Amino acid sequence: MTAIAADRPPDSSTATGCGIEQFHHPRPVCTGRRPTPQRERLMSGLTGRVVEFGAGDGVKLTCYPPEVREIVLVEPDPFLRATAEQMADKVPALASVVGGDPTRVALDSGSCDAVVYSLTLCCCPSLERTLAEARRILRPGGRLRFYEHVRSANPVLALTEALVSPLWSRASGGCRPSRDPVTAIEAAGFTLEHLDRFTFQHISHVLGSAVSPPS
Ligand SMILES: C[S@@+](CC[C@H](N)C(=O)[O-])C[C@H]1O[C@@H](n2cnc3c(N)ncnc32)[C@H](O)[C@@H]1O
Numbered sequence: 001m002t003a004i005a006a007d008r009p010p011d012s013s014t015a016t017g018c019g020i021e022q023f024h025h026p027r028p029v030c031t032g033r034r035p036t037p038q039r040e041r042l043m044s045g046l047t048g049r050v051v052e053f054g055a056g057d058g059v060k061l062t063c064y065p066p067e068v069r070e071i072v073l074v075e076p077d078p079f080l081r082a083t084a085e086q087m088a089d090k091v092p093a094l095a096s097v098v099g100g101d102p103t104r105v106a107l108d109s110g111s112c113d114a115v116v117y118s119l120t121l122c123c124c125p126s127l128e129r130t131l132a133e134a135r136r137i138l139r140p141g142g143r144l145r146f147y148e149h150v151r152s153a154n155p156v157l158a159l160t161e162a163l164v165s166p167l168w169s170r171a172s173g174g175c176r177p178s179r180d181p182v183t184a185i186e187a188a189g190f191t192l193e194h195l196d197r198f199t200f201q202h203i204s205h206v207l208g209s210a211v212s213p214p215s
Pocket residue numbers: 026027028029039053054055056057075076077080101102117118119120123124125173174
């Protein structure tokens with residue numbers, strides 16, 4: 001088991017680990033130095049100014065297409081933010097890393113072309129307020145991209161997820177395994193553009209894109 005010193009950011013160059021460090025810092029985001037294929041698909045086709053919430057260590061910065069000219073990474077964890085800042089210096093786009101509350105970011109209304117969530121909506125205390133803030137900062141017709149784990153469609157697994165959720169959430173940075181972010185995205189006024197459902201490491205996931213309302 002690898003120990004992580006408390007005064008430095010986690011080493012994101014390590015392969016997927018299985019030690020207690022995953023409970024202090026969210027699960028490692030890359031295998032070696034490469035982001036997973038799902039995370040690469042998440043950003044394909046994006047342009048302009050993009051905001052990524054719960055950006056983790058910023059390894060996905062390398063996945064943004066060249067048409068993205070500005071990336072704002074919002075990351076509340078100071079350790080992960082420090083690593084993301086190092087990554088931000090290495091990409092051609094104008095990239096900045098900020099802390100703060102994802103339900104209240106210092107960005108003008110309608111000022112962004114896309115918002116990205118990757119395994120983050122499970123951690124946000126209020127899905128409703130988080131998605132309302134995404135809708136506020138997106139321009140009309142802007143893109144919401146998401147890659148999230150979701151409640152299982154199997155009733156037995158779904159019940160198990162609901163039962164372990166309180167303990168799991170306490171042990172793993174607020175992650176709630178029994179959420180349904182797709183329903184919340186539609187309830188927030190977004191229109192689904194495409195949605196893939198798949199199982200990854202025995203857990204139900206979604207990878208999708210939604211469009212913010214015309215005005
Ligand atoms: C499982 S990690 C995912 C990291 C990264 N997005 C990825 O794809 O690997 C969850 C991320 O959400 C962040 N997070 C935790 N609580 C949050 C909150 N209330 N609002 C936004 N992000 C949060 C964590 O710090 C962490 O970076």
